[in-house]
Amino acid sequence: MQKWQKWTTAAVLVLAIGAGFAVTGHSSSSAPKKDSVLNYSLDGDVQTLDISKSVDQYSTTIIGNTESNLLRLNAKGDPVPDLAKSYSVSSDGLTYTVQLRSGLKWSDGSALTAKDFVYSWQRLADPKTGSEYAYLTSGVKNADDIMAGKKPVSSLGVSAKGNTLTFKLEKPMQQFKYLLSFAQLMPQKESFVQSEGSKYGTSAKEQIYSGPYKLVGWTGTNESFKIVKNPNYWDAKNVKTKQVNWQVIKNAETGVQLYKQGKLDRAKIYGTPEIYEANKNNKAATTTPLAVASYLEYNQASNPYLQNEKIRQALNLATNRKTLASQASGNTRYAATGLVPKNLVKAANGEDLSTYINPHYQYDTDQAKKLFKKGLQEVNKGKMTVTIETDADAVVSKNTVDFLKQSWESTFGSDITVNEKIVPIKQRMQDASNGNFDITLTNWTGDYQDGVSYYNMFKDPTTGTNNGKFKNQAFTDAVNKAENQDANNASARDNDFKQAELALKDQANLNPLYSWKRIILNRPSVKNVVVNPTGLQLDLTHAYRE
Template sequence: MTLTTLLKASSAIVLLSAIAANAQATHPETGETLAEVQSFTYRVLDEHSSVDPQVVEDVTGAEVVRDLFEGLMNQNAQGELIPGVATGFEVSDDGLTYTFTLRDNARWSNGDPVLASDFVYAWKRAVDPALASEYAWFMELMSIENAAAIIAGEMDKDDLGVTAPDDSTFVVTLSQPLPYFAQMTTHSTTFPVHPATIEAHGDAWTRPENIVSNGAYILQEHVPQERLVRVRNEMYWDNENTIIDEVTALVINDVNQSLTRYLAGELDRTEVPPGQFQRLSAEYPDQAISIPRLCSYYYNFNLSEGGPEAFQDVRVRQAMNLAVNRDVIVNNVLGAGQTAAYNFTPVRTADFTLPDLPIAAMTQEDRNAMAVTLITEAGYGIGGEPLSIELLYNTDEAHRNIAVALGQMWQQTLGIQTTLANQEWQTFLQTRGNQNFEMARGAWCGDYNEASTFLDLVTTNSGYNDAKYSNAEVDQLMAAAKTAEDPQPNYTRVEQIIAEEVPIIPIYHYADGYMFNPTLKGWPVDNVEQNWYSRELYFVASE
């Protein structure tokens, strides 16, 4: 090749490169022109509990884990099951054996293949008493053979009903059929981990410099109480269809500050401060959105031996439940589409029918009148023995506003005095979990879309039964529901018992008010579980 020809060829390459650099890509399915920068930054209220799949116990932590790791099955934008590491599964005729086939191109971020034995290792780790996972009980709920006995320390973890006949086959044996078992495999507790990394680094294995993961992203940076950054995992089996390059979660405790930073262009998503959704939706109709969620907000009574004596009287609990004006909370305190809750399980739960509860049909005036009668009969309230209660919640303006409202309602109607106590998230979880409280805020978002994910929480042995409530009929009903052809009658009866005995006070069912960057697309607004994956998101070019 002559020098002239070489120069011409080089010039052509440069020209083509320049054209390619200036041409913006389009979304492969929608044809939308993509933004040149694909970086998603969002606000979280608190530092997450962990990025270890078998340890994480909070919603925001699970959001991170879903990016870093991938389980057997995923969810699509409507919440339906789609393949993850597994391309699919088969179920035996008796419903006791699930056989998952793993894809052959799934890789860990260090290049190792994802093996069926990695799932075996992770699931045994989840039930191992040595790990003491707060979510070990979830594996028992999955009805995995011997899980309950292993968690109780009665059997060895190697007796768990999981095997890997070969590198691409993962077999699970159940103790009883469970119709929604496959749905439960989208939960972070069931995600695989890289055995060699854990064995090499112990508790430090989740640090950015050590972690090996198999999801669409890897952990690049973590500054506790400040930010967590994850970037594209080039080894992910579907990396070529991932568009977002970088995801940053910023810890911002003050929701008003986060709104200010959002409006300044520093955030692509933030929660709407309580009481401001209507104003913001009018000012920013293309950015403010209310998303119904499969979550319930409630307050726990401490019914353990160390709890207040007054709470042992069901009439006190009933009176306090009746005196809560839920309409004031959802319409005036929050105002972003939340709905008043008189039962625990959200109405949006699949195949669930709301129970017919007397309290829901009453006027607030009648509820208050009945509440006064009950508290008086119990010997407390106005004219009776003084009753003072501390309300514990994790730091957040909305939680504080709700606690203030509850305190005012109970004081005005029942003469009960309340004091407020707030703690940062990690401390709050420990305090509540150890029953070092009188009344404590609770919230639960479904781990899968079925009523048992809520109602199992009030069974005696539930890991998140923070009220320490125990009712033999509830335990029997929930156990029977797992194999019932139609579990709805069981669920209805459990809801009736909760309404009668009031171990918890349901306050509202969630709808989250958010501000979204209008160029951000792909958010699964129709998935009531709000299990979102950054790999499904993308930014379009501004018009």
């Protein structure tokens, strides 16, 4: 993982394109097989190709490989120019100036211009779009007022003149260079979006592409499709693979068997304890950082029991995270030390940030019982019945809910009944967004390698990712401090994050459970695959078969 570097206060910072992406996991000087074809899978269904509305990792994987942004992460996790030729940052960190490459085209041959980026940023911030990622624009001039409906989208601090894009910020943002590589901020052609209307992004034909590949054969619901080389991509000559076949494979064992039969080039073995145990010693197995946090969200908007702080604290105290990570996941997860997962980024002192901010969640059933009884008395509605909701396609998630049910019911006895609701991921996400849940098990991959990628989600009850709708002023103040007065002080920011984590723990707004390990069987003959701990986890731009 790369340590965050403090933004330069010199006049400008200019980056030029690197010499391609380094090989991940293997090194080779061999030439690619002519017109190579690769075979990959997704664990779940693609939900949408609408760049502004995509939130799930499966849609992001396809969007990230068929679209491009100004920058793209290389094998070291560093943003390097893609559609941009170069960019510079003002000495105060408040102005980013980006020069686009000349002659950029969409997959349909039409010109791709700086205005397409302006439109995409405006569309994300526009409350009419209803994007859960709108908060990413916060910090850009007027973005907060636009999201609140107080100013028009045209006032957003993103402008275009010829081949030059200018971003005006209200405060320095350490994560801003990562946003310039982010899938939900990739360019969109306004005329195309408007002509497609409600059909935009609902199938492969209802989208145009700016990246190395084009999607073919996805109807919006089918589970087999492909991406093919986009000849209009600016760097098409260095895209060595003509086609990548994709399958949606929800059963992890099926994926492993297809890998062993040579029908897939990659299969995860961290999906179930049994699969991990059977394949962990395979020579092709590789472990790479994966910044995914799993945590429980409590509905603090409508559930009277979960509105009670003592009850939430009791549930957290009755959660044995070490045993949970061991038993429910078969050691394919790390026990959580807080909201921020292991392997996201290092703190300024060199520690993993998750270690530095550790607020020390405890497992204490005696204290849990005392708090739970007091909480029930305060609520005064009798015994508590609560439902935990999770994804039907995730074995570890189902194991987790089973573990929590047994643990909580054995701790609190007849005072609680825990029900399980196992649904498809699409329904779980809709229920979470609509507030139609008691407790939901959420898995969140960081958008970029910075703590703000997690803390920003919960600063306000109106944030689309704050499904529990809680307000914790001490938490919000700490995050705001990290983003404002301490924005250019790495040590101070880390301490702000520590205070934010402590505030979450004190009010038990969330229940962090575990963070993930990514253990994959990778085809040794496939080179130049880039994997990232956050954002676009699998980038096949320069991948090829040897």
